[in-house]
Amino acid sequence: ASWIEEFVTSVESGRSPGPAGGKHAQRFGGQLVLVTGAGSGIGRATALAFAEAGARVVAVDRNPQAAARTAESSRRAGAPAAWAETVDVSDEQAMEKLAEKVTTEYGVVDVLVNNAGIGLSGSFFDTTPEDWRKVLDVNLWGVIHGCRLFGRRMSERGQGGHIVNVASAAAYQPSRALPAYSTSKAAVLMLSECLRAELAGQGIGVTAVCPGFVNTAITSTAHFAGVDAREEKRLQQRAARLYGLRNYPPEKVAAAILRAVVRNEAVAPVTPEARGARWLSRFAPGA
Numbered sequence: 001a002s003w004i005e006e007f008v009t010s011v012e013s014g015r016s017p018g019p020a021g022g023k024h025a026q027r028f029g030g031q032l033v034l035v036t037g038a039g040s041g042i043g044r045a046t047a048l049a050f051a052e053a054g055a056r057v058v059a060v061d062r063n064p065q066a067a068a069r070t071a072e073s074s075r076r077a078g079a080p081a082a083w084a085e086t087v088d089v090s091d092e093q094a095m096e097k098l099a100e101k102v103t104t105e106y107g108v109v110d111v112l113v114n115n116a117g118i119g120l121s122g123s124f125f126d127t128t129p130e131d132w133r134k135v136l137d138v139n140l141w142g143v144i145h146g147c148r149l150f151g152r153r154m155s156e157r158g159q160g161g162h163i164v165n166v167a168s169a170a171a172y173q174p175s176r177a178l179p180a181y182s183t184s185k186a187a188v189l190m191l192s193e194c195l196r197a198e199l200a201g202q203g204i205g206v207t208a209v210c211p212g213f214v215n216t217a218i219t220s221t222a223h224f225a226g227v228d229a230r231e232e233k234r235l236q237q238r239a240a241r242l243y244g245l246r247n248y249p250p251e252k253v254a255a256a257i258l259r260a261v262v263r264n265e266a267v268a269p270v271t272p273e274a275r276g277a278r279w280l281s282r283f284a285p286g287a
């Protein structure tokens, strides 16, 4: 579909495609899109991109003010309706309540974006069992709850749909600095591929999106915890020199998410380093 390339280009550039998505305002018209971790970074940019494409948006975050801001911005961006919900995605009961409420009040979710996640840096032996649990609870269990609760309802409705799980290049790029985080994301990647196989016959797509280094709050708090703003900037510049990391805006990840839904991609590596050799050898032999 060529419209998605045009739409992606405008979303990526950070320019809005225009009031209510310009001429593509109705591409996701009538669809209900739920984004977790929608209060900030990639989740917020994704909610707004779907809003510009005419979707109704449920912005879920554990931070109520942030969720409310995204819902408000979504309405301004062109969503015919947008709601904010405050939930911790790792809380099974709260997620069950959310799924029940959303289904009853807004309808069955057409596109689910399991994006909420937390970062954690530290060597393997510095990572305590509590740290492991915290990261796995949010990054893995949050995705499991979302897929089980909303995926089942999608499947029972029998009208297709799409699930996007935001994993990371860390899922296939081992690192000494992020053992718990990388493990959680590798699990999300495999979970997505298994669920994709299970739902394939029902017109429900599942995508694992794998961004590399993106400019959001998570990269400052996880990778540069405990340093002041000036030192953080210096470290980021150093990282950019060393690894060729650029200032990669969350809007570009949002654009990749919309494209992955439209094209029903299984796995979508996003930043230049995420599309590295290791990636190509595993997922696209011969590419």
Ligand code: NAD
Pocket (backbone or CB within 6 Å): 036, 037, 038, 039, 040, 041, 042, 043, 060, 061, 062, 063, 066, 087, 088, 089, 090, 115, 116, 117, 118, 119, 138, 142, 166, 167, 168, 169, 210, 211, 212, 213, 214, 215, 216, 217, 218, 219, 250
């Ligand atoms: P961010 O910190 O800017 O946003 C994360 C949002 O999720 C915040 O609004 C936060 O309140 C919310 N959140 C965190 N824990 C939650 C919970 N338990 N329940 C509900 N909401 C919760 O970070 P981001 O960079 O936009 O990250 C979004 C996703 O992208 C994460 O899964 C992250 O691991 C992934 N990712 C980020 C990068 C990067 O470089 N920024 C790279 C690869 C993958």
